[in-house]
Amino acid sequence: MAPSVALAVVNRLLQEIMDNNKPFGGKVFLLGGDFRQTLPVLPHGDRTKIVEACVKNNRLWTNFQVLQLKNNICSVNTDFSNWLIKVGSGDTPHIDGLPVDVIEIPSQILCTGDIVKDFFGDKIPITDVPNFTKKSILCPKNSDVNSINEEVLNILEGETVTYLSSNSIDDSSEEDIQNYPIEFLNELTPTGMPKHKLNLKEGAIIMLLRNLNTKKGLCNGTRLIVKQLKKNLIIAQVITGSAEGNLVFIPRMHLAPSTTDLQFILRRRQFPVTLAFAMTINKSQGQTLEKVGIYLPEPVFSHGQLYVALSRVRSFTDVMVKVVEGHDQGKLLENCDRIFTRNVVYKEIL
Structure with a gap:
């Protein structure tokens, strides 16, 4: 990347x-x-x-001299490894009557019901949360991640605590205050920024959105379990990276998006975290998980996303894929129950 x-x-x-x-x-x-x-x-x-x-x-x-590694030491299933390489290289068999970038999802990894209930169950006791630290649902877009996370939070036992952010515009004039009222700023959530209304529970899995202390392993993307929710402080335990097992204190911070289409600089004072029962496929890159659910309300849209999502685990038994029926994916062939979706591969980069 x-x-x-x-x-x-x-x-x-x-x-x-x-x-x-x-x-x-x-x-x-x-x-x-x-x-x-x-x-x-x-x-x-x-x-x-x-x-x-x-x-x-x-x-x-x-x-540069290119050296290639040929053995997949992460996989425990040869069939899964071979299929994964074909997905990543865009070499899966072509299906007659469908575009060349459409692939079939094997029936043994398909999720036919509600992926949240199939993956997490009907209720999550706080004592069971550690069982989900190496599991996650992956989605192509942030909007899908947010909706999945809220669903999972609702089935997690405990009382919801809501934190509201304080928002402003850098160097705002009277005209800016008229054009961009606080209610409008509250509705914005640029990429990499926490939401204005942050709902959390003790036992929830969260992810850092900013580097807090790189020397101590508190980096953007680090996942944690919430232990206590104070008025101006979140106490959490790190579950990934070099700081795994450490108890840390997360304060509110002044945040501004690094890249945005906004015509002004938004300043938000909020905890630099987001729920992480689900995450985007791009954010999951580099992480090894024990079980993965892949939620595709629409096909992936960029090179390697489907490969990255599938390669977080080691075998067919560790992954479930929910493909929402649509114009570009699902049952695309008449009188056929096979499920298809799009696999984006830019072969010129390979």
């Missing part, structure tokens, strides 16, 4: 430090990754721009 510009910046920095013009200042530079996975995120970027933003299109790429 690292963009080409990141490689250029590091190259220039090392050249300045080492006082020479050799690539990366003459230092050995190691990259690790899998181009079957998701590529750099470009807001409103089309296929061409996303591919151009990839490190493979950096002029320095020709200086």
